[in-house]
Amino acid sequence: MIKESLEMVVLEALSKNELYEMAKAKNIRGRSKMSRDELIKALKDEVNSEMLVEKSKFDPIPSDMVGYGTKREEIEIVPQAKIDYRLPETYNYDMLMFLPIDAKRAYVCWEVTKSKLTEFVKDTNILNFKLVLKLVTNGMGEISRVKVDLNGNYFFSNPMLEDQEAWAEIGLELDGQFKTIMRSNSFKMPAERVSDRDDVLYMTVRENVEKIIHLSLKGMDRYYSSIELYKDVLKSISSKNNVEWR
Numbered sequence: 001m002i003k004e005s006l007e008m009v010v011l012e013a014l015s016k017n018e019l020y021e022m023a024k025a026k027n028i029r030g031r032s033k034m035s036r037d038e039l040i041k042a043l044k045d046e047v048n049s050e051m052l053v054e055k056s057k058f059d060p061i062p063s064d065m066v067g068y069g070t071k072r073e074e075i076e077i078v079p080q081a082k083i084d085y086r087l088p089e090t091y092n093y094d095m096l097m098f099l100p101i102d103a104k105r106a107y108v109c110w111e112v113t114k115s116k117l118t119e120f121v122k123d124t125n126i127l128n129f130k131l132v133l134k135l136v137t138n139g140m141g142e143i144s145r146v147k148v149d150l151n152g153n154y155f156f157s158n159p160m161l162e163d164q165e166a167w168a169e170i171g172l173e174l175d176g177q178f179k180t181i182m183r184s185n186s187f188k189m190p191a192e193r194v195s196d197r198d199d200v201l202y203m204t205v206r207e208n209v210e211k212i213i214h215l216s217l218k219g220m221d222r223y224y225s226s227i228e229l230y231k232d233v234l235k236s237i238s239s240k241n242n243v244e245w246r
Contacts, residue, residue: 011040011043011044012040016035016036016039019036019039019040019043020032020039022039022043023039023042023043026043026046028042028043028046089151090111090150090151091111092111092113093111093113094111094112094113094116094182095109095110095111095182096108096109096110096168096169096170096182096183096184097109097110097184097185098166098167098168098184098185098186098187099187100161100166100187100189100190101155102190103161103162103163103189103190103191103192104157104158104159104161104162104192105155105156105157105161106135106155106156106161106166106168106187106189107153107154107155107156108133108135108153108154108155108156108168108184109152109153109154110133110148110151110152110153110168110170110182110184111150111151112131112150112151112170112181112182113150114150116181117131117150117181120172120179120181121172124172124179126172126174126179128174129172129173129174130147130172130173130174131147131148131149131150131170131171131172131173132145132146132147132148132170132171132172132173132178133145133146133147133148133154133168133169133170134146134168134169134170134171134178135156135158135161135166135168136166136167136168136169137160137161137164137165137166138164138165138166138186139164139165140160140164143158143160143161144156144158145173147173148170161189162189162190162191162192163188163189163190163191163193164188164189165186165187165188165189166186166187166189167183167184167185167186167187168183168184169182169183169184170182
């Protein structure tokens with residue numbers, strides 16, 4: 001292996017055998033079939049390639065002239081801080097909502113603002129009072145009453161709710177008297193019995209039904225609708241009992 005630097009050697013001054021040995025040292029492929037001029041050109045290309053690679057080690061600008069990769073600067077991704085979302089205890093908004101669960105149970109939620117309560121007390125001149133939530137139906141009136149705070153929720157369970165128009169009211173109670181502050185939406189409660197309301201009646205057109213059956217059988221000549229099957233069964237029974245059937 002020749003150790004001299006190619007930059008210091010004039011390749012044109014070397015013999016073909018010397019050029020071949022240098023190509024062999026550089027592991028240049030196809031050297032045995034190359035002419036002297038081709039060996040010189042291949043060695044010069046190899047020298048230029050090595051110089052570019054050596055230079056690029058100190059050059060911050062990536063080179064696309066040689067086949068090697070440059071290390072990219074790694075970017076550290078900082079994870080975002082997790083935001084803790086918490087629902088507020090109150091929204092400072094007057095509301096009373098009634099939601100049915102099933103035929104005998106309902107859910108009620110509410111909020112009475114202090115400004116609403118202060119205004120109501122001022123108008124009614126009521127000082128000693130209890131804030132009360134009550135459940136009311138259209139058919140039987142009040143069916144339940146509980147003492148509550150300015151905001152919260154409550155589950156009512158009462159068999160008398162079934163099939164009734166029901167709603168909730170919140171207000172002030174003084175000496176058994178109830179003064180309504182807010183009334184919720186009303187809702188027709190479901191029933192656990194068979195409905196007494198008539199169902200919708202539909203009329204079928206026999207020609208259309210037969211057409212659907214025919215198409216479903218992919219053009220088969222012999223097919224039965226439920227009516228035709230019923231007729232055939234009756235005819236079979238009638239013939240066995242010598243009864244004429246039309």
